[in-house]
Amino acid sequence: MGRAPCCDKMGLKKGPWTPEEDRKLLAYIQQYGHGNWHALPSKAGLRRCGKSCRxxxxxxxxxxxxxxKFSLQEDETIIQLHALLGNRWSAIAALLPKRTDNEIKNYWNTHLKKRLTKMGIDPMTHKPKNHALGCDQAKDFANLWHMAQWESARLEAGRG
Structure with missing residues (x-):
């Protein structure tokens, strides 16, 4: 039951997009809107599946x-939201205007996770890895933890 995977169809192109394919997709969406992603590729003259186009x-x-580049404010926001929401990238992206969940996830995994680790903070729990933090790092962590708790309470209050 259910639908067969879209990319099992014969003759569909996979892999990197070409500039020509990008132009076709943009031109079609600008003229007609995206509407039905499943039907769009054939109407736009693309040999891709609808999911790939979307x-x-x-x-x-x-x-x-x-x-x-991400700003320092965006960095702080991502770290705080990750402490609250974990790897729920689409929920985090909803609170960062004009950034995609994919871009935020990639930025977390390549930059922010390493930065927290270097500061002695476990990137999954957002708690100190050891008790040998310097005074400034301990204050930074306490501030971050306090902001995360405050934001958590604010979000919970908004749900009720």
């Missing part, structure tokens, strides 16, 4: 996406 649009081609 992800390409959502993560790379949408005009309102913010690209480039």
């Amino acid at each position: 992800l390409r649009w959502a993560n790379y081609l949408r005009p309102d996406i913010k690209r480039g």
